[in-house]
Amino acid sequence: MHIEPGLVAEGKIWLSYVTAAGAGGYTLKLAADAVRERGVVSLIVRSVMTTALVFAFFELLPHHPVGVSEVHLILGSTLFLIFGVAPAAIGLAAGLLIQGVFFAPFDLPQYGMNVTTLLVPLFALMALAKQVVAPNTPYVELKYRQALALSTTYQAGIVVWVAFWAFYGHGFTVENGASIASFGAAYMLVIIVEPLVDLAVLAAAKALNGLRGTPVVERRLFEAA
Numbered sequence: 001m002h003i004e005p006g007l008v009a010e011g012k013i014w015l016s017y018v019t020a021a022g023a024g025g026y027t028l029k030l031a032a033d034a035v036r037e038r039g040v041v042s043l044i045v046r047s048v049m050t051t052a053l054v055f056a057f058f059e060l061l062p063h064h065p066v067g068v069s070e071v072h073l074i075l076g077s078t079l080f081l082i083f084g085v086a087p088a089a090i091g092l093a094a095g096l097l098i099q100g101v102f103f104a105p106f107d108l109p110q111y112g113m114n115v116t117t118l119l120v121p122l123f124a125l126m127a128l129a130k131q132v133v134a135p136n137t138p139y140v141e142l143k144y145r146q147a148l149a150l151s152t153t154y155q156a157g158i159v160v161w162v163a164f165w166a167f168y169g170h171g172f173t174v175e176n177g178a179s180i181a182s183f184g185a186a187y188m189l190v191i192i193v194e195p196l197v198d199l200a201v202l203a204a205a206k207a208l209n210g211l212r213g214t215p216v217v218e219r220r221l222f223e224a225a
Contacts, residue, residue, distance in 0.1 A: 066182055074092075121156075147195040158187065
């Protein structure tokens with residue numbers, strides 16, 4: 001998902017700096033929590049891994065422009081379940097920035113909008129996980145309906161934020177609404193794929209029980225809260 005250049009005029013783009021700063025500040029708070037819980041080395045290792053994966057998702061996986069943005073398979077819920085919320089947030093922000101600096105400099109003016117759109121739904125996903133996953137359930141034991149709920153929350157959050165930026169930038173016109181609707185319809189197709197990816201990755205992690213207790217994965221992956 002990349003907000004198209006020009007969707008929000010230069011004179012209005014300041015709002016994205018405010019939202020990105022808020023999302024970045026909350027990410028720093030989560031990172032500090034992760035350091036207290038697992039140590040700085042674990043956070044760095046997991047963040048490097050998520051950054052590399054996010055960069056690969058954006059550059060290697062299929063992505064197509066539809067309406068006001070691009071449809072990507074970002075796998076935000078997968079990153080959250082395997083690596084934890086702070087490394088996932090850092091990886092999303094850093095991977096997006098690396099792609100912009102080295103491969104898509106035309107996207108850099110939209111970085112604040114894009115990073116907000118990626119991170120805020122991740123925070124909503126974190127909050128939902130506390131409600132739909134029982135405290136005594138490690139993530140490798142998730143059921144399809146739980147994976148679906150988490151993935152749907154993340155993807156729907158992305159669509160809502162893209163719609164917000166589009167309406168903020170171009171107003172409530174019929175043409176703009178149709179463009180947003182086409183993007184949303186296309187993006188919701190990702191919901192068909194991502195829960196299955198989540199379950200496949202979790203099954204692989206369960207088989208690799210040697211990862212339990214290591215600093216490279218989220219502790220909750222194998223252990224009850």
